[in-house]
Amino acid sequence: MRALLNSALEGLDVPVKVTEASSGFEALRCLPREPFDLIVTDINMPDINGLELVSFAKSNDAYRSIPLVIVSTEGSERDREKGLELGADAYLVKPFEPEHLREVVVDLLARDVQSE
């Protein structure tokens, strides 16, 4: 899934730098290291779940404004809704086409630029 996301994002028109985190814990450690423009997270992770990551990012002043995309499976509408309630900006349902991800990302980044 990560490789898929990676290649999809690298296919964007604007060059982006993608940092991969293999787990929720790793994501938490990555966050303070550099200013990110976008977070894409799965809901099912081995240590903390994606909702908890969203909750953490949205409750922390330093990361609150980073647009956040959650990825979930078809059956987990409820988790998806909760993610949006927690402040996630968009969601993707597995399996999705790389093109769809690129559309969502471009849209979010454009919103981000506008609001600045």
Place this chain on the structure above:
Amino acid sequence: MATRDSRSRPGRKADQEFVSEAEEILERMREDYADLDDQRAAGGEVEPDLINRLFRSAHSLKALAGMFGLESIQDLSHHLEDILDGLRLGRVPMDSPCVGLIDEAIHTFANLLESVGNEEALAAFNEPVEELATRIAASAKEVANSGDELQSLEIDDALLRALTEYEEHRLRENIRRGRHIMLVGSTFEIMSFDEGLSELSDAIRSIGEVLSTLPAPGETPESQIRFSLLVASDLTLSELTESLDFPDADVQSVRVGASAVEVISAPVEVDPTPQAAAATEMESLRSISETVRVDIRKLDELMNLVGELVIQRASIGEIAARLVAQRQNTQIGIELSKIHKSLDRKLKGIQSAVLEVRMVPMRQVFDKVSRVVRSLRRDLQKDVRLEVSGADTELDKLIVEELVDPLMHIVRNSIDHGIETVEERLAAGKDIQGCVRINAFQRGNHVVISVADDGKGIDRTALFARAESLGLVSAAGELTDREILNLVFAPGLSTQSQVSETSGRGVGMDVVRENVMALGGAVEVESTPGRGTTISMTLPITLAIIQSLIVVVGKHRFAIPINAVHETLLIETSEIQRSEGREILNLRGEPLLLRSLAEEFELGVSRPAEKQFAVIVGLGEQRIGLLVDRLDGQQDTVIKPIQGPLKNVRGFAGATELGDQDAVLVVDISGLVDDALSRKDGA
């Protein structure tokens, strides 16, 4: 990888690749399902990881089938994934009938795998697969979870909001089980929180369940991170705090278990109240501390010593009696006799205590059998349910051990040969699902274990023909129905012309009978064509010390285990009737076959002219009368197996020492009765 075009099916090699991978997944699913079935049957909580694993397996199978373009497998695994997801998230209750369909789906997968590579065979499955998928979808009725009980928890809303559906379900489930819900918090350095947090989580996992791990900014958000772990445990707040021993962690209660649980409506089965659950738990903890495990060999040793004491006690009794009879020693004799009596009482106490220790319930064996039945159901594709009763009936540990194989064999036979296929049952107008009932109960000093199936019964004609072809009977001979049925115990006989993998070759009912008889028991068979077959084993409760009747024939004494003796009669020789070379006694209107022990063992002694004793013996239903000269009282006997060249002599179950230190042979009643009833002529 081979071509990915879903319309052109991949080649043979790819098929094999798929089948071997899919089989691995299926095997895991089978194991997990068996565990799930056990846990559900035991009425306890089903381990959440078990359902998660099954769910992942179904998911993997779906993905794999999708990759190889196998639509029917992909479709079925998709439906299976759905119900497993429902179960794992608590949307579908564990007692839903759809759980049974998991097993059915696993079978269907196995069938489908066999047909991979054969388009036509696969296509034949389309309809049944679709039908099963429909049933799965229809049976997985979802229940709505009310969020109320979670809202009433004294808990930070942020934590609740970040719970996934699965975590919410686990929280509900733990509340329902009456566990204590607590929040464990600790702050870590953001760059190095992993180790400390993992340590904390692992420590909690050993005493409870970590329901969720919510990160939050620490006091200095740039360098610190705080984790709140939602925990469910049987331990109370103080117990958990104490056993955790993490000075930096703070623990607070979110919900106290056991109390207030009754307000929560339980949509699924009603559990024992938490208080009761806690009480049983206390009890089981206590019983652990009061139980010791003992090597069965030590018990054997103890039993042997008690056995020898029993014999010596009898010797003392005899000496006392002799002394009393001698005029000059009468007084000493009476004193010794008093001591003998008190010794007798105490020995009886020890004896029964040791015997009791050796007793184990049949449950252990029945559990094994039910596991075998489950795998048979799968392998033989027969719809069978197992009903068990009398699992608490107790038997000597040694007998129980020896009983496993015969019982397993009988049950296998019932399912393999007795229970018909679904088509056959339908045609016969029977319930589609066959039934095998195992029942154990105590009858006097015996335990009877019967295995009854509602299958097709034993085909007498086929059985007879088979026995004839093996030269066991001649067509000319007329056999009674019972005699024909007893042919199932003849060596090398199976009515099924093709020996199946399940019931196997080699070990047949003859071996079952041999094993049971070696334990001093008997096997009987009853069968009604079209209705089913019942096989009953009658076994002594213990082999250790048994009461025996001592009989005298000429100058010889023999011991007959008292539990095989129904009654003894003194009869006039004139009462004995002769018919077709047999000796018959009219016993309360029923003809009873008589056998002279003197003739049976060719002792060469003439019978008493006028009166003799008839000992009515038999295990199970069959009886005969043994003619002897005299009865010489009852004694406790410890039966020892006969070793050496005499080992295989028929008619004897072993040897025992008597109170006067004389060794006598113990009559093998079961063998003798069978022998007498199956012999045609009176010779």
